[in-house]
Amino acid sequence: MQTVRKAVFPVGGMGTRFLPATKASPKEMMPIVDKPLIQYAVEEAIAAGCDQLIFITGRGKWAITDHFDVSYELEMELKQRGKLQLLEMVHSILPDHVSAVFIRQPRPLGLGHAVHCARSVIGGEPFAVLLASNLMMAPEPVLAQMMTQYERFNTAILGVQEVPPAVTTQYGVVEGRPCDHHLYQVTGIVEKPKAEDAPSNLAVMGRYILPARIFDHLEQIPKGAEGEIQLTDAIARLLDEQQVLAYRFQGKRFDCDYKLGYLKATIEFAVQHRDVGHGFADYLHDLCASGRFANPLESVEQEEELVED
Structure with a gap:
């Protein structure tokens, strides 16, 4: 069995839901407290054992x-000022054992x-796909959980969660039958039904482990939903x-593709x-006690996709 390292x-993407903030700055660089969204996804991948990162x-x-x-000027400035903790933080953004490739x-x-x-970078190896706008908070990194299942079954794994029926139009949705604890044998999948x-x-939540064979299907499929080449169809x-x-x-x-999801993430990661x-x-706590606002930590049952079109 091949290890998933990539x-x-x-x-x-253009991040149009966050304009004007994303006019000149990538959506993936929007911060959750003090780290951009993309860094959370990278840290999740590294924690799951990936050491080759491919950014499209x-x-x-x-x-x-x-x-x-590497930011030589910043690192030199931090070193000269004796801010060694911040210097180590900057170094740790991309650990020495991890390489990165950027493809336009x-x-x-x-x-x-x-x-x-x-x-061209993946070759014939299995690989993971992570969508940074799907930010995860979990006791064990979500991709690491999926890697455990991959090591058991040596097959494609899709990370899913249940969603309200009213929002299936936002996701790839699987049809399957339970086959093990938290696992389903996928018998069908459809994009945004x-x-x-x-x-x-x-619904598939922006985490995939796929075989290299998927590339052959991506070459052959016609444009699907919204006139795009859909990974779901492959x-x-x-x-x-x-x-x-x-x-x-x-x-x-x-779901940090939407303002409400982004704000929820900011609050929960901040506390x-x-x-x-x-x-x-x-x-x-003081804000809520003042009576000026409802408790911002109470769960909002209505999905952000229903609030924001």
């Missing part, structure tokens, strides 16, 4: 490249097209050849932050 990060970028994404590059996606033709752009057409409420073809499993991972997922967590939690 992780693909499709980061070429687009126009205006140079800030992502710079973030993972020439046209925004969908997630499937972005993943296919990584073919209407609630009445959805085969289930198990996975549907893969089902005709080999087993695909869906894993209902443990943890909380924040757990080692430096500001206690102070921020006290502030929120």
Whole structure:
């Protein structure tokens, strides 16, 4: 069995839901407290054992490249000022044993097209795909959970969670039958179905472990939903050849493609932050006690996709 060492990060999207903030700055560089979204995804991949990172970028994404590059001037300044803790923090953004490759996606033709752009670097190896806008909070990194299942079954793994039927139009939705604890044998998958057409409420949440064979299908499939090359359509073809499993991972997922999801993530990560967590939690408590606002830590049952079109 081949070990999964390579992780693909499709980061070429325009982030139009966050305009004007994303006019000149990539959505993936928006901070959750003190780290950008993309860094959380990279840390998750590294924690799961990946040491080769492939970023599929687009126009205006140079800030992502710079973030993972060496900043000699900054490091020299921190060293001269004796700020060694900050210097170590900057060094740890991309550990020495991890390499990064940046590939320009020439046209925004969908997630499937972005993943296919990584073919020359992936070769014949299995690989992971992580969507940085799907931010995870879990006791064990979500991709590490999926790696455990991959090591058991040596097959494609899709990270899924249950969603309300009304929001299936935002996701790839799987049809499957339970086969083990938190695992489903996938028998079908469809991109963004209407609630009445959805085969289930198990939606893929931006985490995949895929075989290199998926590239052949990505080359052959026609444009699908929204005129894009859909990764979901290639996975549907893969089902005709080999087993695909869906894993209902443990943890909380924040959809940072939307403002409400991003704000929820900011609050929940802030109250757990080692430096500001206690102070921020006290502030929120006082804010609620003042009676000016409803408790911002209460769960919002309505999905952000229903609030923001």
